[in-house]
Amino acid sequence: MMLGALGVRRPLGRTTVHVAIVLSAAFAILASAAGDWGVVRAPELTRSPNDAAVIAASRTVPRGRIFARDGTVLARNKTDKNGEIYRVYANRAISQVVGYASTRYGRAGLERSFDAELSGLAGDSVSDAFAKFGADRYDPNDLTLSLDYDLQRAAVAALGAHRGAVVMLDPRTGEILALASTPTYDASAISDPSTAQGTFTALRGDPARPLLPRATLGRYVPGSVFKIVTAIAGLGSGAIDPTTTYPDQPGAERNGLLVDGFRVRDGHHLMTGSTPLDLTAATEVSCNIYYALTGLSTGGTALVDYAGRMGFGAALPFDLPTAASQLTNGGGPMPGGFSDDVELANAAYGQAETVVTPLQMALVAATIANGGELMQPRLVTSLTGASSGTRTIGPTSMGRVISTANADAIKAAMVQAVEGRLGRQFTTGAKVPGVTTAGKSGTAQLGGTGEPHSWFIGFAPAEDPQIVIAVLVEQAGRGAEVAAPIAGSLMTRYLRRAK
Amino acid sequence: MTAGSPRAVPAPALPRVLGPIRPRPRWQELRLLGLVALALATGSLSLGLTVSGTFGLYDPQALAIYLGALFVAHLAQVLAGRRTDQFLFPAVALLGGLSLLLMQRLPQDLVTQTFFGSTLGLAQVQLIWLLLAVTVATTLGIVVRSDSWLRRYKYSWAAAGVGLLLLTFVFGTEINGQRLTLQIGPLSGQQNELLKVILVVFLAGYLAENRALLVEQDTRLGPLRLPPVPYLAPMVAMWAIALGIVVIQRDLGAALLFFGVFLALLYVATGRISLVLVGLVLFILGSALMADLFDHIRVRIEIWLDPFADPLGAGYQVVQALHAFARGGLLGVGLGAGLPEVGGRIPIPEVHTDFPLAALGEELGIVGVIAILGLYLVVVERGLRIGAAAADDFRSLLAVGLALVIGIQAFIIAAGNLKVLPLTGVTLPFISYGGSSLLANALVVGLLLALSDKGVEPPPPPRIGSRWRRLTRRVDA
Numbered sequence: 001m002m003l004g005a006l007g008v009r010r011p012l013g014r015t016t017v018h019v020a021i022v023l024s025a026a027f028a029i030l031a032s033a034a035g036d037w038g039v040v041r042a043p044e045l046t047r048s049p050n051d052a053a054v055i056a057a058s059r060t061v062p063r064g065r066i067f068a069r070d071g072t073v074l075a076r077n078k079t080d081k082n083g084e085i086y087r088v089y090a091n092r093a094i095s096q097v098v099g100y101a102s103t104r105y106g107r108a109g110l111e112r113s114f115d116a117e118l119s120g121l122a123g124d125s126v127s128d129a130f131a132k133f134g135a136d137r138y139d140p141n142d143l144t145l146s147l148d149y150d151l152q153r154a155a156v157a158a159l160g161a162h163r164g165a166v167v168m169l170d171p172r173t174g175e176i177l178a179l180a181s182t183p184t185y186d187a188s189a190i191s192d193p194s195t196a197q198g199t200f201t202a203l204r205g206d207p208a209r210p211l212l213p214r215a216t217l218g219r220y221v222p223g224s225v226f227k228i229v230t231a232i233a234g235l236g237s238g239a240i241d242p243t244t245t246y247p248d249q250p251g252a253e254r255n256g257l258l259v260d261g262f263r264v265r266d267g268h269h270l271m272t273g274s275t276p277l278d279l280t281a282a283t284e285v286s287c288n289i290y291y292a293l294t295g296l297s298t299g300g301t302a303l304v305d306y307a308g309r310m311g312f313g314a315a316l317p318f319d320l321p322t323a324a325s326q327l328t329n330g331g332g333p334m335p336g337g338f339s340d341d342v343e344l345a346n347a348a349y350g351q352a353e354t355v356v357t358p359l360q361m362a363l364v365a366a367t368i369a370n371g372g373e374l375m376q377p378r379l380v381t382s383l384t385g386a387s388s389g390t391r392t393i394g395p396t397s398m399g400r401v402i403s404t405a406n407a408d409a410i411k412a413a414m415v416q417a418v419e420g421r422l423g424r425q426f427t428t429g430a431k432v433p434g435v436t437t438a439g440k441s442g443t444a445q446l447g448g449t450g451e452p453h454s455w456f457i458g459f460a461p462a463e464d465p466q467i468v469i470a471v472l473v474e475q476a477g478r479g480a481e482v483a484a485p486i487a488g489s490l491m492t493r494y495l496r497r498a499k
Numbered sequence: 500m501t502a503g504s505p506r507a508v509p510a511p512a513l514p515r516v517l518g519p520i521r522p523r524p525r526w527q528e529l530r531l532l533g534l535v536a537l538a539l540a541t542g543s544l545s546l547g548l549t550v551s552g553t554f555g556l557y558d559p560q561a562l563a564i565y566l567g568a569l570f571v572a573h574l575a576q577v578l579a580g581r582r583t584d585q586f587l588f589p590a591v592a593l594l595g596g597l598s599l600l601l602m603q604r605l606p607q608d609l610v611t612q613t614f615f616g617s618t619l620g621l622a623q624v625q626l627i628w629l630l631l632a633v634t635v636a637t638t639l640g641i642v643v644r645s646d647s648w649l650r651r652y653k654y655s656w657a658a659a660g661v662g663l664l665l666l667t668f669v670f671g672t673e674i675n676g677q678r679l680t681l682q683i684g685p686l687s688g689q690q691n692e693l694l695k696v697i698l699v700v701f702l703a704g705y706l707a708e709n710r711a712l713l714v715e716q717d718t719r720l721g722p723l724r725l726p727p728v729p730y731l732a733p734m735v736a737m738w739a740i741a742l743g744i745v746v747i748q749r750d751l752g753a754a755l756l757f758f759g760v761f762l763a764l765l766y767v768a769t770g771r772i773s774l775v776l777v778g779l780v781l782f783i784l785g786s787a788l789m790a791d792l793f794d795h796i797r798v799r800i801e802i803w804l805d806p807f808a809d810p811l812g813a814g815y816q817v818v819q820a821l822h823a824f825a826r827g828g829l830l831g832v833g834l835g836a837g838l839p840e841v842g843g844r845i846p847i848p849e850v851h852t853d854f855p856l857a858a859l860g861e862e863l864g865i866v867g868v869i870a871i872l873g874l875y876l877v878v879v880e881r882g883l884r885i886g887a888a889a890a891d892d893f894r895s896l897l898a899v900g901l902a903l904v905i906g907i908q909a910f911i912i913a914a915g916n917l918k919v920l921p922l923t924g925v926t927l928p929f930i931s932y933g934g935s936s937l938l939a940n941a942l943v944v945g946l947l948l949a950l951s952d953k954g955v956e957p958p959p960p961p962r963i964g965s966r967w968r969r970l971t972r973r974v975d976a
Binding site for chain 1: 763766767768769770810811818819821822823824825826827828829838839840841846860864865868869872875876879880883886892895896899903906907910913914917918919
């Protein structure tokens with residue numbers, strides 16, 4: 001048999017054909033990869049601020065303008081004596097939103113995330129394919145924002161010398177009306193070539209970190225404002241209903257609730273005595289023990305799940321880069337990634353490893369204000385180009401978080417926290433005169449000797465919410481003292497003008 | 500039947516005496532070269548329009564010199580009167596012409612060389628290499644009529660190859676953490692380009708001689724049927740050399756190319772998929788080990804998996820190449836209109852050697868990329884055809900191997916540009932800037948041309964490995 005095989009010279013043709021087929025298939029993979037990068041993923045890449053064409057265009061092509069909601073020009077172009085184009089911005093108050101565009105120091109804020117549109121490089125792929133044959137390759141787009149210029153300036157002014165953030169939005173559409181972060185900076189001085197270097201060096205070295213947009217990228221311990229998230233998860237998962245009370249709770253008020261050797265403490269037992277508290281009463285006096293017990297009965301999985309529905313755990317879908325808010329560092333053995341019951345109980349009232357962005361907390365309040373359905377936050381409402389015309393960006397839902405009935409129960413509790421006999425002592429100054437106001441204050445303990453962060457989230461009018469607000473003031477003390485009056489005055493200003 | 504195969508034609512007793520040389524027209528080649536000239540002139544016109552803004556050829560002199568050289572080469576082949584392949588040369592000539600256009604379009608100061616007091620820029624240096632390459636390919640295609648100098652001395656060639664590799668170890672200059680360039684005195688070159696040709700010559704000789712054994716005998720290893728153990732030794736040696744190249748030269752691309760060509764030829768010769776699978780497993784295990792041991796390989800692989808993790812740092816080059824494909828889109832931005840310079844610099848570092856496909860992808864679009872890939876497939880197809888029609892196993896394997904070297908090398912670097920494989924430092928044949936690459940690939944083309952002429956000298960009777968002789972003798976007795 002061996003010899004027989006030897007006698008017949010096997011031709012190489014058959015195996016050669018196999019190799020040819022494999023190599024052709026490999027080349028077909030290359031062709032489809034070229035199609036993937038050149039067509040399918042091209043829009044994303046060619047609009048990226050890292051794209052060489054975007055960077056090159058940003059140096060030579062006049063960028064589109066940026067308008068506030070009322071048409072005020074927030075960003076425009078100016079030509080210096082050397083003929084170089086640079087950006088001029090309306091006011092320091094918008095610096096953290098609009099950002100800056102500098103040939104030297106790059107771009108930040110909307111100037112960065114909408115770089116391709118502002119430089120006029122972004123179109124749909126069909127128009128892109130033909131635009132490059134035309135004489136004018138660039139079609140700079142003007143951006144119109146939902147930002148209320150007056151409210152934005154008022155918010156920055158209200159924060160004053162504090163470091164902090166204010167987020168105001170319309171819960172029905174997700175439109176951002178104010179997005180203030182302090183301290184602010186002079187963006188025009190960064191883009192002006194004659195002052196850029198000195199300004200930028202000073203800003204980068206400033207320990208107050210003025211270049212950090214706190215409203216979107218700042219991550220803070222939330223304290224008691226986080227109890228609204230726990231209430232959403234508790235009601236949504238069915239672990240509690242609005243009438244649920246805990247028999248252990250009144251007794252634990254004096255010495256604290258023992259969870260695995262850790263004592264959850266409260267400061268309101270002088271007011272409530274031995275009455276068992278339900279959702280409304282517990283929210284009114286911001287009862288840590290009630291919420292710790294609710295967190296434990298809801299469980300880590302549902303807590304993380306419901307928070308995730310509002311955007312926790314990842315960057316938010318938004319026109320500016322955002323930091324991810326979290327309930328826990330994760331990786332723990334307990335459901336949801338908590339390391340033990342102590343962490344879960346503490347997270348349920350906003351301590352432990354829970355950190356949030358002010359924008360995220362505004363979305364939590366917006367969920368309640370909009371009857372349980374969360375609208376995606378957005379700043380840019382339309383883009384207008386000379387040849388591409390106007391594109392309007394409408395509201396998008398991020399989905400229903402909880403039922404309207406559950407949202408209304410939490411709304412009632414939040415109204416009580418602002419309007420109630422006991423509640424108003426925690427939220428002095430938050431009420432809009434003559435309008436039913438809902439809210440929740442927070443005092444985020446930082447451990448050590450640092451003063452706590454002061455928080456307030458809320459909305460008004462409770463019957464037909466038109467404005468949602470989240471206020472954070474870094475290390476300013478108790479919620480009632482600093483954040484709540486800022487929220488009250490800004491909501492009042494907006495609603496009075498809206499009438 | 501005895502050891503001789505039925506093809507044992509009586510060997511010619513005397514070396515063949517050359518008959519009178521009669522010119523033979525090559526109309527097919529001429530027609531195709533006409534199309535090449537048309538395509539390149541259109542490209543030059545497009546370059547002229549975008550770069551100078553005037554209606555006219557961009558640097559008509561360089562283009563005329565290149566096209567002139569092509570026609571001289573064509574004429575020389577006509578006069579030589581050999582029946583060699585007529586498709587190969589035009590396909591390669593178009594790739595070379597695209598290279599010239601690309602090098603004209605890139606900043607000329609990427610490469611400068613001073614010859615006899617005059618300083619030449621990128622396109623001029625590349626033009627000189629292209630002319631030399633055309634000369635080498637044509638000369639080999641005309642002159643080489645016997646393969647005995649390759650066939651007889653396969654082990655000498657292998658020794659020369661290993662020697663070349665060892666020289667790198669001693670004289671190699673390290674550039675960007677890779678030891679790819681051999682510098683002895685004033686001469687410098689990328690030895691791996693030459694090594695790939697030597698490898699194919701050796702493999703063709705070895706496999707042609709031992710093919711029967713590799714096919715017929717078995718060693719069972721579990722479910723796998725493998726050839727006799729002694730005949731696996733070269734395979735293991737090849738594997739070790741490939742990994743050695745990774746370790747010593749840090750050249751992942753050459754290792755991939757050599758091993759890929761080796762496996763492909765092994766399969767062509769034996770038809771045994773099990774060998775290829777074992778080889779692949781060995782290579783993957785080896786690469787995993789290398790990635791574990793060496794930082795630069797791990798970094799390469801990490802960049803490949805997610806270049807966007809660090810788009811301005813480690814992943815910069817790869818990300819910028821992908822951006823170039825994206826900007827090009829379906830039809831491209833046009834020759835000369837792409838690669839927006841930022842601060843006077845082209846966005847992709849090393850574009851002329853490592854990323855010519857990305858640059859062409861931006862300017863000629865996906866359509867252009869597919870056309871270029873198609874040209875490589877034409878070259879491979881011609882090579883495989885020449886192999887299939889060859890008179891004996893050695894010539895057949897040699898032609899197939901030479902064709903696969905071009906095809907696999909083009910695949911590796913194109914895949915690196917397109918993030919299909921990790922980026923490696925191999926050149927894009929006929930297009931990348933560089934003398935070593937152009938000359939080595941011209942060598943390949945020249946040998947393929949020579950092999951495509953069947954009418955010159957019949958092959959010697961097949962030689963069979965000693966072990967097979969012993970085996971058959973035993974049976975005869």
